[in-house]
Amino acid sequence: MKNSIGSSVSLTLFGESHGAMLGAVLDGLAPGIPVETDYIAHQLELRRPAGRISTARREADAFQIVSGAFEGKTTGTPLCILIPNADTRSRDYAATRALARPGHADYTAWLKYHGYEDYRGGGHFSGRVTAALVAAGAVCLTALRRRGILIGSHIARCGGVADRDFEDGAGDIAALNEKAFAVLDEAAGERMRTVIAQAAAEGDSVGGVLETLILGLPAGVGEPWFDTLEGLLAHALFSIPAVKGVEFGDGFGLSALRGSQANDAFALDPEGRIFTKTNRNGGVNGGISNGSPLRIRCAVKPTPSIYKPQETVDFLRGQEAVLQLRGRHDPAIVHRARVVADSVCALVLCDALALRYGTDWLGGEGT
Numbered sequence: 001m002k003n004s005i006g007s008s009v010s011l012t013l014f015g016e017s018h019g020a021m022l023g024a025v026l027d028g029l030a031p032g033i034p035v036e037t038d039y040i041a042h043q044l045e046l047r048r049p050a051g052r053i054s055t056a057r058r059e060a061d062a063f064q065i066v067s068g069a070f071e072g073k074t075t076g077t078p079l080c081i082l083i084p085n086a087d088t089r090s091r092d093y094a095a096t097r098a099l100a101r102p103g104h105a106d107y108t109a110w111l112k113y114h115g116y117e118d119y120r121g122g123g124h125f126s127g128r129v130t131a132a133l134v135a136a137g138a139v140c141l142t143a144l145r146r147r148g149i150l151i152g153s154h155i156a157r158c159g160g161v162a163d164r165d166f167e168d169g170a171g172d173i174a175a176l177n178e179k180a181f182a183v184l185d186e187a188a189g190e191r192m193r194t195v196i197a198q199a200a201a202e203g204d205s206v207g208g209v210l211e212t213l214i215l216g217l218p219a220g221v222g223e224p225w226f227d228t229l230e231g232l233l234a235h236a237l238f239s240i241p242a243v244k245g246v247e248f249g250d251g252f253g254l255s256a257l258r259g260s261q262a263n264d265a266f267a268l269d270p271e272g273r274i275f276t277k278t279n280r281n282g283g284v285n286g287g288i289s290n291g292s293p294l295r296i297r298c299a300v301k302p303t304p305s306i307y308k309p310q311e312t313v314d315f316l317r318g319q320e321a322v323l324q325l326r327g328r329h330d331p332a333i334v335h336r337a338r339v340v341a342d343s344v345c346a347l348v349l350c351d352a353l354a355l356r357y358g359t360d361w362l363g364g365e366g367t
Helices: 037-047 106-113 120-125 127-145 169-176 186-201 229-237 251-256 334-357
Strands: 010-014 021-027 064-067 079-084 150-158 208-215 243-248 266-268 274-276 294-300 310-314 319-323
Touching: 010 127, 021 127, 037 127, 037 334, 079 127, 106 120, 120 127, 127 150, 127 334, 150 169, 150 186, 150 334, 169 208, 208 334, 229 243, 229 294, 229 334, 243 251, 294 334
Parallel strands: none
Antiparallel strands: 010 021, 021 079, 064 079, 150 208, 208 294, 243 294, 266 274, 310 319
């Protein structure tokens, strides 16, 4: 029954896709961090479905902050955010209650919770619950930004179409964080949308790859062995529904290189600061940040909810069956998941930085 993550700064998620509401509790935040409601709403808007490449479910995400904030700042006590569910169609799931949807958690949830789980819309396993994660992540992103730490993700690949690489780190991040469809090359973005729309027209779905860039993280953050910075981030990123792979820097590509190619040479800048000439290791050595930008990629699988007939099993009757889905589903979720990836990274970094420098480092005036 583990729905919490973090040591010094911790997050607990609760709620189900078709329940009355869902929410998040952030504990351990320093007092004095701005709680910018307009920014939280903006982040939730980036996650919201839009157009023919997303589900037809439309939620207002009219969040409420019910504790932990006063006069626009965190108080240092648990911050609780609630988000009501309104646009639900639970009847869409009644007929398929006992059919294990391929790629979903229906069967494993039934095993774990002995049939008492709320199965509607995927229940607690639904991507809908990430709305609460994004709302909480917005507060963490604000805290990091005041410390000069910037986070942004783009759709590096989708449906066989590739976006351009990061070039102007801070500028690219600023541009991405204003875009509903986060690409650096608009022409590539249009081709991706076309591929997603084609898959939707065929009753199918597509996946993609998210690439996250993190600038301004101090060197020396993270622990050796079991709490490496990579391990903490991967742990949290794998909690995002549909993420099936995480790599740092050149990741699996490093396995094809020789050490002379894979190593990042160290050098001194004119002011005597140490830096790496390349960043194939993604800003981490020995599980600890080295001062270079963090580079992370996440593989996001195709949305498992598709409109094609699929072979499955009725796990209540013990019979094989054919599943024909109804309802409202995304033909791709990679474009909506990128703000979730940003939020998860922010939560982990706030926790790691609080462990390194003390909780108050994130609060006050950011000095």
